[in-house]
Amino acid sequence: MATMAAEFVGGRGGGVGGGGGGGTLSDIYQNCKRLLLKSRDGLERLERLEYSSSSSLDSSPELFDSVKRDISQILSLCTEMDHMWRSIPADPAKSQRGLWKRKVEQVAEEAESLKESLDRYSLRYQRRKQEAQERAELLGRANGESSHILRIFDEEAEARQSVQSSSRMLEEAYATGVAILSKYSEQRDHLKRAQRKALDVLNRLGLSNSVLRLIERRNRVDRWIKYAGMVITIIIVIMVWRWTS
Template identity: 35%
Template sequence: MNNLYKHALKQEKTLQEDLTKFEKEEDISVGIQGQISVGLTSLKRTIDDYEGLAKREMILVKQEKAFSNVSKLRENYTGLKNQFDRLKQREANKMSQNNRIELLGRRHNTSTQPEYPFQHDHLTREQNLYNENDFVNETDTKLDEFIAQGREVLNNMYDQNDTLKNAQRKLLDAANTLGLSHNVIQYIERISFQDKWIFIGGAIITLFSMWAIIHYLT
């Protein structure tokens, strides 16, 4: 259970680092937004798994501590999610403003006739080539970001799989230990029961022997 809690803290740290980059506009790409979204989903799943283990904890002190950790993790998760929603809304507003400005610029260019039409056509072709090249570069960048995001998700799945395996192993060890303790208790109770009857039988034989000695010798 401790390993799962440490894994959740690690996920929180990674998410906060990505959100800081997004907030400072060091990286506002679609890739980083997808990575944050996947990270939030993964963190929520980890918290749910950790809470499930906490409910099955048999030691009261450890269970109370685990529930306190769950409450703190959920509070942090809510804060991270709200921060992400706010940043996405900020970027959406900026994109809407840029689109409005671009639309107004296009209307202005359309209303103005060029003095040299052939030169304008030449510039238009160059601009189209530049836009096409820029689009290709941007596509390659986004593909690299999505590949990196997929690798991160895969690594998270591996980490969670290892954590769940460790938790399962500990649960099985605890179950085996409890089973052994139960068998030992049954064995002790059986020996105690046998010893009690041996004592009673010995006492009866001793009393009978004393009675026989007194009866036959007096």
């Protein structure tokens, strides 16, 4: 019976090869142990990258995929070993079945523990990735609002500049109107003085009343011309103010 168990454990085919079943139970077990060490080391490297980089999966996707494949292969090999140790003939003297049962269960537990750690790592990464996307969206919206505010400031600056320009034009038009009215006032004073001199001369010359009435009529015409010029000037100032406002 012991000879049959030894032949089953140590004599099923050649080596394991690159990473699957098909070898002896001992070979498959040793391959699982190597894969466990490799997976544990890869998971530790991923966790170190997690605290040194904002996106460890983006920086080493091959490492994550490699650890995931190794853990899946270990679980698959554990299933194969489970079938193999159950096929070992009972050997009360050496307890081969119980020994391999404990070894396979230990490997399977370690593989499940690594798988859970890798799943938690993946969830943390997905959460960080989502938070980074939300921050990018918020930043994009903030930049858009800033651009909108800058456009508003530019429009307000242009409006203030336009108002200032219009105010200067209105002031210039007002100053021009005042200067014109001042000229009309000076001309009126000159006309009055000229009229008085002319009347004095005419009185001295003894001109008729008809000539005096003609002079008075001309004086009234000049007065209306003066008033009309003042009104026209005011109308021009008002029109300029409305056009610039």
